[in-house]
Amino acid sequence: MARQALLVSPELCIGCRGCQTACKEWNHLSVQKTRNTGTFENPPDLSRTAYNRIRFIEMPTEGGPRWMFVSQRCMHCGDAPCMTICPSAGAIFRTKEGAVAFNRDKCIGCRLCSSACPFGLVRFDEKNRISKCHMCSDRIASGLSPACAKTCPTGALKFGDRNSMISLARTAGYNKLYGEEDLAGLSVLYAFKESPKVYGLKENPAMPETLVFWNEILKPLAYAGFGLAVGASLLHYLAIGPKREEEETRHE
Amino acid sequence: MSERMIRKAGAFEILNHWALALSFFVLALSGAGFLYHLEGVAALFGGPQGMRGIHNWAGVVFAVSLAGTVFNYLGVSLSFSYDDIDWLMKGGGYLSRKKINVPPQDKINTGQKLYYLGVLFAGGLISASGLAIWLLPGNRELVLASHFVHTLCYAALLFFIPIHIYLATLANPGTVRIMISGTVPLDWARKRHAKWVKKMGYE
Ligand code: HEM
Ligand code: SF4
Numbered sequence: 001m002a003r004q005a006l007l008v009s010p011e012l013c014i015g016c017r018g019c020q021t022a023c024k025e026w027n028h029l030s031v032q033k034t035r036n037t038g039t040f041e042n043p044p045d046l047s048r049t050a051y052n053r054i055r056f057i058e059m060p061t062e063g064g065p066r067w068m069f070v071s072q073r074c075m076h077c078g079d080a081p082c083m084t085i086c087p088s089a090g091a092i093f094r095t096k097e098g099a100v101a102f103n104r105d106k107c108i109g110c111r112l113c114s115s116a117c118p119f120g121l122v123r124f125d126e127k128n129r130i131s132k133c134h135m136c137s138d139r140i141a142s143g144l145s146p147a148c149a150k151t152c153p154t155g156a157l158k159f160g161d162r163n164s165m166i167s168l169a170r171t172a173g174y175n176k177l178y179g180e181e182d183l184a185g186l187s188v189l190y191a192f193k194e195s196p197k198v199y200g201l202k203e204n205p206a207m208p209e210t211l212v213f214w215n216e217i218l219k220p221l222a223y224a225g226f227g228l229a230v231g232a233s234l235l236h237y238l239a240i241g242p243k244r245e246e247e248e249t250r251h252e
Numbered sequence: 253m254s255e256r257m258i259r260k261a262g263a264f265e266i267l268n269h270w271a272l273a274l275s276f277f278v279l280a281l282s283g284a285g286f287l288y289h290l291e292g293v294a295a296l297f298g299g300p301q302g303m304r305g306i307h308n309w310a311g312v313v314f315a316v317s318l319a320g321t322v323f324n325y326l327g328v329s330l331s332f333s334y335d336d337i338d339w340l341m342k343g344g345g346y347l348s349r350k351k352i353n354v355p356p357q358d359k360i361n362t363g364q365k366l367y368y369l370g371v372l373f374a375g376g377l378i379s380a381s382g383l384a385i386w387l388l389p390g391n392r393e394l395v396l397a398s399h400f401v402h403t404l405c406y407a408a409l410l411f412f413i414p415i416h417i418y419l420a421t422l423a424n425p426g427t428v429r430i431m432i433s434g435t436v437p438l439d440w441a442r443k444r445h446a447k448w449v450k451k452m453g454y455e
């Protein structure tokens with residue numbers, strides 16, 4: 001199946017947060033009490049009960065403050081560091097639509113994924129198991145849109161074939177989308193007017209370097225080294241053989 | 253047997269060594285289960301969550317027994333002399349069955365000293381990094397560095413420990429006694445650890 005993606009257009013977002021509610025509804029997420037921090041932003045962070053949220057960014061300009069509403073959630077990286085580091089088989093997996101989904105029954109709660117995520121987007125439930133946006137993997141598997149995109153009244157969240165999402169943004173005048181290339185392409189594409197920094201996102205997100213080396217060198221090295229040690233011992237035993245006591249030199 | 257025996261390892265050294273060896277075996281196996289996503293190994297430990305619990309607590313046993321080895325081997329491992337250089341030049345007489353006149357050795361030989369220092373270093377780092385991954389999960393930079401170091405030391409230990417086991421069992425029959433009864437024939441000790449035997453007051 002062709003890779004699916006969400007196209008996020010902050011310019012079209014009115015901050016109604018219907019997406020937050022729709023996500024809770026579909027994923028049976030409860031609510032956590034939050035505090036008013038002097039902005040409309042609520043909840044203040046992603047959490048086990050908030051797989052997505054709208055970040056409110058207030059930018060001072062000459063004509064008064066400018067508001068930007070930016071949908072935040074797991075980016076569904078094409079080359080996902082969380083998946084690379086996860087030590088438990090099948091705890092994080094890729095769906096055929098290209099979403100990065102998870103299986104709580106296999107998660108061991110080590111939180112390595114959270115350290116590997118270049119965006120810091122992984123959260124955990126009460127049992128310390130991974131809890132994040134899975135792009136409504138159950139919905140998209142049967143041809144539906146994720147709940148957030150389905151609800152969005154303005155088209156600030158659109159869902160569909162990743163290539164058509166990119167062409168759609170091109171026709172709307174965005175020459176380059178955030179997430180087009182980095183990490184083998186994200187499945188959450190952002191149509192940004194300004195530099196990513198303004199929206200609070202890294203310029204060039206990438207797989208942590210130690211993780212690349214770990215995956216490509218250390219993993220095979222540990223395996224090969226063990227094989228070599230066992231193989232060399234065996235060879236020595238067969239070719240030269242054990243050193244029996246009676247054959248030894250004696251120090252007088 | 254009327255052979256005269258000499259005690260090379262005491263009860264503490266023997267028990268501590270077995271705690272280290274068995275915890276290492278459990279850690280190496282469960283670690284491979286994590287590293288290579290071996291679901292069969294995870295099933296052996298009662299599923300991935302069970303494997304995590306066993307790995308982390310076996311890690312505590314490993315770290316404690318590694319610390320225990322300091323009392324037995326660190327002092328002697330840090331004392332080098334010309335005999336050690338000589339030993340190294342002759343390859344310890346280990347690899348061939350020919351009679352090679354190796355210089356007299358202390359309670360452990362040069363190769364064992366170097367091996368011990370390496371294991372203490374890599375074992376210390378794998379323990380520290382494991383504890384960091386386990387207990388400080390919020391600290392991103394520290395966890396990523398620890399995760400890297402943990403597997404680097406894993407690779408080192410998985411290379412050296414099988415060789416150590418081979419040399420102590422199949423390659424040198426009779427050596428494993430040290431970890432069972434703790435005693436060896438005086439004659440055997442004279443051949444392999446002449447310096448130490450002398451220190452112990454035997455002629
Ligand atoms: C104090 C000692 C140790 C502690 C606390 C410890 C802890 C950990 C932790 C927390 C993890 C991540 C998975 C999990 O949560 O269980 C892990 C993974 C692992 N451990 Fe250990 N460990 C220790 C010693 C060892 C030793 C001695 C070995 C090798 C024999 C080893 C080999 C591994 C391997 C190969 C992994 C998988 C790494 C990965 O998938 O990235 N560990 N350990
Ligand atoms: S954004 Fe983070 S959690 Fe989502 S796929 Fe990428 S690394 Fe994983």
Ligand code: SF4
Nearest residue numbers: 086107108110111113
């Ligand atoms: S917390 Fe769960 S999902 Fe995250 S790396 Fe550990 S086992 Fe994998």
